[in-house]
Amino acid sequence: MIYVDNAATTRPTQAVIDAMLPCYREVFGNPSSLHTPGQKAAEALQKAREAVAVCLGASPKEITFTSGGSEADNQALRTAAAIGKKNGKTHILSTAFEHHAVLHTLKALEKEGFTVELLPVSPEGLITAEEVEKAIREDTCLVSVMFAQNEIGTILPIKEIGEVCRRHGVLFHTDAVQAAGHIKIDVREQNIDLLSISAHKFHGPKGVGALYARSGIRLTTLIEGGAQERSKRGGTENLPAIVGMAKALTDATEHLDENAAKVTKLRERLIEGLSKIPHSALNGDRNTRLPGTVNFCFEGIEGESLLLLLDAAGICASSTTCARCHRSGKTLSPASANSICKGGFSVMALYTETVMDHFQHPRNVGSIDDADGVGEVGNAKCGDIMKLYLKIEGDVIADAKFETFGCGSAIASSSIATEMIKGKTIDEAMRLTNREVVDALGGLPAHKLHCSVLADESIKAAIRDYYDKHGIAYDPADFPAASCAHCHEE
Numbered sequence: 001m002i003y004v005d006n007a008a009t010t011r012p013t014q015a016v017i018d019a020m021l022p023c024y025r026e027v028f029g030n031p032s033s034l035h036t037p038g039q040k041a042a043e044a045l046q047k048a049r050e051a052v053a054v055c056l057g058a059s060p061k062e063i064t065f066t067s068g069g070s071e072a073d074n075q076a077l078r079t080a081a082a083i084g085k086k087n088g089k090t091h092i093l094s095t096a097f098e099h100h101a102v103l104h105t106l107k108a109l110e111k112e113g114f115t116v117e118l119l120p121v122s123p124e125g126l127i128t129a130e131e132v133e134k135a136i137r138e139d140t141c142l143v144s145v146m147f148a149q150n151e152i153g154t155i156l157p158i159k160e161i162g163e164v165c166r167r168h169g170v171l172f173h174t175d176a177v178q179a180a181g182h183i184k185i186d187v188r189e190q191n192i193d194l195l196s197i198s199a200h201k202f203h204g205p206k207g208v209g210a211l212y213a214r215s216g217i218r219l220t221t222l223i224e225g226g227a228q229e230r231s232k233r234g235g236t237e238n239l240p241a242i243v244g245m246a247k248a249l250t251d252a253t254e255h256l257d258e259n260a261a262k263v264t265k266l267r268e269r270l271i272e273g274l275s276k277i278p279h280s281a282l283n284g285d286r287n288t289r290l291p292g293t294v295n296f297c298f299e300g301i302e303g304e305s306l307l308l309l310l311d312a313a314g315i316c317a318s319s320t321t322c323a324r325c326h327r328s329g330k331t332l333s334p335a336s337a338n339s340i341c342k343g344g345f346s347v348m349a350l351y352t353e354t355v356m357d358h359f360q361h362p363r364n365v366g367s368i369d370d371a372d373g374v375g376e377v378g379n380a381k382c383g384d385i386m387k388l389y390l391k392i393e394g395d396v397i398a399d400a401k402f403e404t405f406g407c408g409s410a411i412a413s414s415s416i417a418t419e420m421i422k423g424k425t426i427d428e429a430m431r432l433t434n435r436e437v438v439d440a441l442g443g444l445p446a447h448k449l450h451c452s453v454l455a456d457e458s459i460k461a462a463i464r465d466y467y468d469k470h471g472i473a474y475d476p477a478d479f480p481a482a483s484c485a486h487c488h489e490e
């Protein structure tokens, strides 16, 4: 298996696992306990803090351990907001392409009375320090700009933005979750006040991260409890994970240049190869990008379908949507070329064999020239469309064909639904529910249930069209509008 999804998560190295194991065996004490096992644990915790601090150019007391990057982002933003509020400053600047951990926290702060301004990014996925400076106001209390974009991998001018913020007396936070362990970070040299990292992005364990807060910044507590983390985060420290993170970051930092050179070569090979595919385009600036991140748009190709086919071919990647692809109406498939390894999980594990079978070998694809009824429905949220053609003889559905532009689940649902209605009476087809389609597929993941609704709705739309064309009276209540709660439940 080829795993190119390291932008989503990385596999912990053996060295990291080896560093963690003693914390489950010998060094199992609670770092807050005064007895010997507790003090051993406290020592390991301190060593980990020192190691993380060294890697970031910080001092140990400026490092607070968290449950990951999201918590670190939340705590950083809430800290800066609280300080701002105290000083009568409630304007926050950020960018439109931050991680949800930042964007959603900003939304919550907006509800609490803060004014949030999201700066647009260039088509290359960049923003300049000058643009940030222009947008800073008298009442700006915080600028939050990510170190490197998590999906397209572009690297932002952090040092310059930090310098602008210093000049204007504004706190500067950067979400460095995607950057840490991959490119150089030095909080002092780069004028950073608050910085978030997450271990699982650099071959450390999941569920652990850290927040750097420049000395003098009093952190707002998110988790009340004991006096852990200088009373800024209650709860017994996750020592094995913290030790694993320190080891992973130390190893990554020690081999930063060497790894970057190796991975950049792989990235360039991947870009070269993918660029040869017709209608493909690289997203984000060609050069100012993380060594291991490649994000491509394949016009006309639905992202998840591509992922499923890649997975079937033994390649694990990730997809998302971007403005560029939305303009052309379709999605893209990005990949991280950070490393290629054997093993890893499978996207196919999400889907039953029946779903995969109907997705990879869809039945009844196509159109019927002299169809008696045609129904076209779509989901406004995801943009997926299904068109169903029916041939009706008497009151029996003699043939059904479909054209679906959509995800793997939508294609599988269309395929199995056409199989289910062929040979059935109109009444029987009318009674088919999306739940029955899901059951016939052996289930769909919760976030994909709405895909089956397309099949259900297209059948009703095609039958209604048949009734209209043939002047057959019907009760409109039997044909609800072609949208439903499922379509919006994500």
Ligand code: FES
Residues within 6 Å of the ligand: 379, 382, 383, 384, 406, 407, 408, 409, 410, 448, 450, 451, 452, 454
């Ligand atoms: Fe919307 Fe499948 S993702 S129909």
